[in-house]
Amino acid sequence: MTMTPDSFESLTPELEDNTPDSTADNAKAGRGHLTVITVAGGKGGIGKSMISASLSMVLAESGYRVTLVDADLGGANLHTVLGLYMPAKTLHDFMQRKVKTLEEIAMPTSIEGLRLVCGAPGIVGFANLEHWEKLKMIRHLRKLAADFVVVDIGAGTSLNEIDLFNSGDVTIVVANPEPTSIQECYNFLKVAIFRRLHREFADSELVLEMLDRCKDPSHASDRRLLMEIGDEIMRADRREGVHFFKAVNDFAPKLVLNRVFDFQETRDGLALQIAAQDLLQIKLDYLGYMSYDPNIPLAMRAQRPQDILAPESLNRQRFLTMIRKYLLGENVQYQSPGARVILPLLKKRNGVPESARICSQQCQLWGNCPLQEGGLPCRMPEEEFEEKVARLGKEKAGTVVM
Numbered sequence: 001m002t003m004t005p006d007s008f009e010s011l012t013p014e015l016e017d018n019t020p021d022s023t024a025d026n027a028k029a030g031r032g033h034l035t036v037i038t039v040a041g042g043k044g045g046i047g048k049s050m051i052s053a054s055l056s057m058v059l060a061e062s063g064y065r066v067t068l069v070d071a072d073l074g075g076a077n078l079h080t081v082l083g084l085y086m087p088a089k090t091l092h093d094f095m096q097r098k099v100k101t102l103e104e105i106a107m108p109t110s111i112e113g114l115r116l117v118c119g120a121p122g123i124v125g126f127a128n129l130e131h132w133e134k135l136k137m138i139r140h141l142r143k144l145a146a147d148f149v150v151v152d153i154g155a156g157t158s159l160n161e162i163d164l165f166n167s168g169d170v171t172i173v174v175a176n177p178e179p180t181s182i183q184e185c186y187n188f189l190k191v192a193i194f195r196r197l198h199r200e201f202a203d204s205e206l207v208l209e210m211l212d213r214c215k216d217p218s219h220a221s222d223r224r225l226l227m228e229i230g231d232e233i234m235r236a237d238r239r240e241g242v243h244f245f246k247a248v249n250d251f252a253p254k255l256v257l258n259r260v261f262d263f264q265e266t267r268d269g270l271a272l273q274i275a276a277q278d279l280l281q282i283k284l285d286y287l288g289y290m291s292y293d294p295n296i297p298l299a300m301r302a303q304r305p306q307d308i309l310a311p312e313s314l315n316r317q318r319f320l321t322m323i324r325k326y327l328l329g330e331n332v333q334y335q336s337p338g339a340r341v342i343l344p345l346l347k348k349r350n351g352v353p354e355s356a357r358i359c360s361q362q363c364q365l366w367g368n369c370p371l372q373e374g375g376l377p378c379r380m381p382e383e384e385f386e387e388k389v390a391r392l393g394k395e396k397a398g399t400v401v402m
Contacts, residue, residue, distance in 0.1 A: 048155075071153050138164065
């Protein structure tokens with residue numbers, strides 16, 4: 001949908017499920033259409049490399065040409081995951097101009113259709129790329145002879161990691177069902193969207209000035225959401241406002257929860273999804289999860305990458321179906337654990353109340369509502385909602401009337 005200043009006022013909230021249209025269309029466009037998938041998460045040790053490798057193997061086994069790039073500049077280890085020894089030429093040789101293209105250092109693996117561009121572990125200073133080196137890598141990713149290029153990005157929120165992540169056609173964040181991992185993944189998403197907006201509006205003093213107010217990590221000086229910033233931009237410059245809202249809504253990363261011991265832990269992914277929508281006002285698609293599997297370390301020790309997703313394992317069945325539906329656009333039965341997502345920045349106007357409620361953690365009844373459906377429009381009648389809010393207020397004040 002093409003948005004213009006004249007059409008923006010008439011936009012109404014759109015209900016989206018977790019099926020990414022553009023990604024599926026790209027995949028179904030046929031071999032030869034290159035799609036770059038970037039995988040990150042902010043925190044180290046959460047299994048990003050395992051998710052990247054699993055994703056690459058599933059795509060290759062589905063008949064696509066896949067190149068996996070180990071862009072964990074400070075701790076490359078995908079060659080070990082794939083049962084390979086350190087090759088003679090790595091990403092370091094490309095950066096040092098010993099080879100001209102990434103294609104020259106892409107090496108075959110034991111998985112048919114899958115190649116690896118090996119990182120360079122143990123090289124002093126390699127994790128601190130110069131700006132031009134980063135841009136060179138991003139540019140050459142799209143010159144690889146592949147249908148899919150999967151980029152495994154290192155931990156942290158430096159500009160190298162963030163810019164590599166934002167360069168993807170499909171962006172995936174990985175987290176564990178642990179408080180520290182969920183928190184760091186949220187922080188990574190926050191830095192990624194603000195970096196994206198800074199680059200998008202590099203020539204707009206108006207937008208940059210408003211974004212810079214939010215640099216304080218405590219937000220003591222400005223606690224506004226992106227929606228409120230966008231509204232202020234809209235009032236100052238209508239065209240820039242439309243551009244701002246579109247840029248935020250175009251940022252649609254995907255979430256995969258890793259090392260899940262118990263199904264109840266999948267709720268942590270839902271909590272992160274809702275937090276991203278409530279606090280950052282971005283659409284985070286919660287695609288699915290990978291259960292903890294003690295056989296994965298054994299597969300790596302035996303140098304058998306094909307056993308990482310064992311043929312009869314639930315992980316393989318779940319991951320394969322998830323990829324077929326959400327990346328390849330196939331018509332398969334799969335229900336993600338995430339909530340359906342509301343595009344948060346396209347608000348109803350023209351006579352429709354802007355206060356139309358969305359079920360979220362910002363609701364006064366959150367945690368006390370029988371209809372609680374995070375991310376969906378509230379189904380509770382207005383009179384009943386107001387009555388329950390009033391009663392809850394009395395209970396908190398200790399003046400409940402029986």
